[in-house]
Amino acid sequence: MPKFKVGDRVERVGWLVPEYMRKGIVTGVIPNKQRQDSFNEYEVNFGNKLIMIVYETQLRLVPTDPQ
Helix, strand or coil, X not given: CCCCCCCCEEEECCCCCCHHHCEEEXXXXXXXXXXXXXXXXXXXXXXXXCEEEEEHHHEEECCCCCC
């Protein structure tokens, strides 16, 4: 089962990720055909027309600010 859904705000993990490609919004979910959750893919919009497909293991949910 996919960890994220369309509309979730996510952040790419890793110290080599450029700042302009760090935070984005999930715009599509591509479940893994072999049902291996860590290999689900997500289409993420990072803004400025930059859309990329990344694996679930490369993302984490951006914490929301409590108000």
